[in-house]
Amino acid sequence: MKMVVLIPSYEPDVRLINLIEDLQASIPGMPIVVVDDGSGESYGELFKQVVQLGCMLLTHKTNLGKGRALKTGFNYIRSHMKTEGAVCADSDGQHLPTDIKKIAEAVREYPGRIVMGSRRFTGKVPLRSNFGNTLTRKMYAFSTGVKLYDTQTGLRGYPAHMLDWLCELNGERFEYEMNMLLEAPGAGYALHEIPIDTVYLDENKSSHFHPIKDSVRVYMPIVKFIASSLSSFTIDFVLLFILQLISGHLLFAVVGARLGSSIVNFSLNQKFVFRKGSRASSSASLTKSLPKYYALVVIVLLLNYAFLHLLNINLGVPLLVAKLLTEAVLFLFSYWSQRKFVY
Incomplete structure (x- = not known):
């Protein structure tokens, strides 16, 4: 041959x-x-x-x-x-x-x-x-x-x-x-x-x-992830302040906000960002990707809380600034992890 x-x-x-x-x-x-x-x-x-x-x-x-x-x-x-x-x-x-x-x-x-x-x-x-x-x-x-x-x-x-x-x-x-x-x-x-x-x-x-039209297609997987992350970040951000205001407990607010935003984020990533093949193959991969995704959620949650506690409680950084700094760091880690291990 x-x-x-x-x-x-x-x-x-x-x-x-x-x-x-x-x-x-x-x-x-x-x-x-x-x-x-x-x-x-x-x-x-x-x-x-x-x-x-x-x-x-x-x-x-x-x-x-x-x-x-x-x-x-x-x-x-x-x-x-x-x-x-x-x-x-x-x-x-x-x-x-x-x-x-x-x-x-x-x-x-x-x-x-x-x-x-x-x-x-x-x-x-x-x-x-x-x-x-x-x-x-x-x-x-x-x-x-x-x-x-x-x-x-x-x-x-x-x-x-x-x-x-x-x-x-x-x-x-x-x-x-x-x-x-x-x-x-x-x-x-x-x-x-x-x-x-x-x-x-x-x-x-x-x-x-075509530099513009075809570049959009080439970079679209990354662009879609950024859009998905921004959507879930907005939900996480709003929920964090609402739950913190209601409960006055940082850990409860972080966990509740992350749970709500993770549901949205997983759905968007599964359907639009890391979608593979046909609907059948996508459904078949759901049972494999879901446990790994929520294992990652737990890791990111712990890191999120640790960074927020360090910046807000220990160093006295305002919660808004601490949240923005934390999310910027964890965004890079989350994308790399989902691409390499989850989907």
Whole structure:
């Protein structure tokens, strides 16, 4: 069995043909699957060349997004081909055949991992690419506790046993690849980076990544968590002062406020933030995530009370200020814990 190269393509140019020819010259016999993601009739002649070169061509009638194109390719490979795995590469000439071969060899060497071609971003790198990668790298590390040098690389390799999982992941467009990185640790898949060359042609103008619209999709899981946390924080904040006013007992107020806000927070996170797969799979995960969530609630509650007691009672910091400082610290801890252990 051999590795398969999967190339999602939308409105490509001659660089797609050049990539295929270079791959066939440097890695003879490696099967190549190309997904035309609704490029349209004007690209028909170019895709005819793809077929003439011996590639399998899969076609979307309309543009469905990179994530859907990848899943179309993964589904075809798992259903119709016997292979060791798949290496995904972009069609715009940014991934060299030598690096594609390097990733394929690494998938064989590390069969339990997602292998990523990691660019070093040296030399002349377009500003939007450099900024985007830096921001995404830092947000991913904050979200998962996992440090990656290049979270946006399109050159990735997967062993065959991951194909079912890859077909079930949420995401239709560029957010699909970020969802993959967010879900991989929880699914038991480690991430392994292999250094590759950084190639940007014409200031990366051929990229179909829209800086605003697609960045919103990529960062949406983190944005939704922040919104969920702010909602539950507001409830917790109001309840704390109401219960403190009624009872005059700090511990009772902290416990009551946290209980009420945790119910809201769990519901929002389960349904909207860390949602995985179908409703059925989401329901099945409820019994697993709920005990872990409330174990975390107890830990956060104890830390919350300890910090509030230290700041408010011992140091005399006003309750409002103490609450804000405490929540800022525990927000980071809570997000990391829920992403890594709960959901």
